[in-house]
Amino acid sequence: MIGLIRRAMSSWIVLGLLGLVLIAFIVTGVGDPFGSMGGGGSRLAKVGGAAITDAQVRQQLDRAVRAARQQDPQVDTATYVRAGGFDQILSQSIVAEAISQWAEKHGFGVSRRQVDAEIASIPAFQIGGRFDQASYEAALAQQNLSDRELRKGLTGDLLRRQVLMPVSLAASVPDGLVKPYAELLLEERTGSIGIIPSEAFAEKTPPSDADVQAFYAKNSRRYMVPERRVVRYAPITYDTLGAAVAPTDAEIQRFYAANKAVYGPSETRTLAQIILPDEAAAADVTERARKGENFAKIAADKGFTAADIAIGEQTKDALASATTPEVAAAAFAAPANGTTDPVRSDFGWHVLHVENIAATPGQSLEQARPEIVEKLTAQKREDAMAELIARVEDGFAKGDSMAEVLKANNLSETVTPPLTTGGQAPDHADFQLPPALQPVVKAAFTLAPDDDPVVEDLGQHNYAIVAVGEVVEAAPRPLNQIREQVAADLVRSRAFDKAKEQAEMVVAKVKAGLPLRQVLADAKLPAPQTVTNRRIDVASQGERIPPPLAMMFTMPADAVRTLAAPGEQGWFVVKVDEVKKGDLSTAPAMVESTRAQFNQFAGEEYAAQFARAVAAEVGLERNDKAIEQLRQELAGGAAGEQ
Known part of the structure; x- marks a missing residue:
């Protein structure tokens, strides 16, 4: 992350x-x-x-x-x-x-x-x-x-x-800086990586109660549980509104009457149009078209392409908006395959040819009813939701308690167990907060315990009234609840320390001249892994580079070092066996590639x-x-x- x-x-x-x-x-x-x-x-x-x-x-x-x-x-x-x-x-x-x-x-x-x-x-x-x-x-x-x-x-x-x-x-970065770095990227290293696992040194005898208590006292922050809050919330959803949002017959009829343009019959026309600067030329187009000559050919004679004259399917209102009401009136008065007289606008003289007429019959009230019910229901839901939220907020503003506000608006409250800011309930393993309610928890952690409840928008037309209940301060888990975990951590910690001692002994013997493989074999530990990599290949792995491999490229030749494995799993012993300098002749494009990066x-x-x-x-x-x-x-x- x-x-x-x-x-x-x-x-x-x-x-x-x-x-x-x-x-x-x-x-x-x-x-x-x-x-x-x-x-x-x-x-x-x-x-x-x-x-x-x-x-x-x-x-x-x-x-x-x-x-x-x-x-x-x-x-x-x-x-x-x-x-x-x-x-x-x-x-x-x-x-x-x-x-x-x-x-x-x-x-x-x-x-x-x-x-x-x-x-x-x-x-x-x-x-x-x-x-x-x-x-x-x-x-x-x-x-x-x-x-x-x-x-x-x-x-x-x-x-x-x-x-x-x-x-x-x-x-612009010079060769003197680019080439050494490019050679470094091509550098190849061979090394050995051994592992001293902690589990090889784990004690068989369970630790005493005194040791567990002492380890817990020293490492109590390991077992810290962050501040938790009991969240009180009441959902406000469309289901909360009930049947009050269903439109009445009178409302449906009024909506139908007010939207005759939507539900009445309509007509669209597919049109072609030529605009010329003078009336005589436009009149010639009309005359030729009415004599049966192809409109596209007439347009071509006047210097227009098919794409120039095509204006596609239009409603009368859309055409009037794009041209003038007079042009639209003429176009919608002409018959199918008919051509208008020239009509003047600020653009010039328009002649329009009707290529197709598509008439759509209107809908009766009963035909339009499902769509109207859906629209009116959505509108009434939004209005009712806004009114309900306003009543809730007004109630809190005048000092009503959450219980009073919920009762007045017929809402139900849910109380969670103590939650962290992420919505987890450490003391209730079976509790699962729905992801959609995460904003409720976030809102609860922005409130002081004595703040008034707030209405939180959950998205998708869902809201919730949010208040803070009990606040549980951050504290370590009680030892009696996690004794087995603490005992296991103590055993692992002791084994980890012993693995470190063994790793340091291995390093000392390798520095004294013994081969790493022999030292590990003598100690009955896993054999080391031999690895060979170029620096550029390792770098290409990004954050996925194994830590021991990354460390190998920071060490000088013949060096040997230890590195802790994550989670106290043990210790790595890393040795650099050979370092080969990069050869630019094997990758001539590397110089310019490196220069581009340096320039950036x-x-x-x-x-x-x-x-x-x-x-x-x-x-x-x-x-x-x-x-x-x-x-x-x-x-x-x-x-x-x-």
């Missing part, structure tokens, strides 16, 4: 400022990563004349965490903050604002045409590879963004790209240094006390959870 977060934050100057990250966030459904500079809350920093507020950073952090959860659902805010996410987001916000101000001051500019081009190039706003206005408007509505807000964000991104692109691309890293460093210099020139004041307070608050959100 930590690796995922750190990869997401790597190269943050280039990823966060050089690219058009605003659009990337819209496409993934997260929103503008930089947010609005006018947010409320306490000020964390002042950049020029603009404030970076805690509300703004909270919003950006929440969006970043939601984006990270798309790859790892276990990511939470506290983990993200402890991995450095808070500091990166704060730095991004500061530098983004500083570069925007600096760019405007020094005459950088972005035209509306540039912004239009960026918007049109976004796949989320396209259908069939072409920009679609309806898709654009739907995407903005989904993210609760206006066209003005999007354009403002894009303008800032384009300004930052203009400033940082030349800086980052100017880096150098470019990112140039951009980072330039950005910091810009922030200093614009003027930066940090409120370190407020920053640290917010960092600690956010990092503590899931502290200690198991």
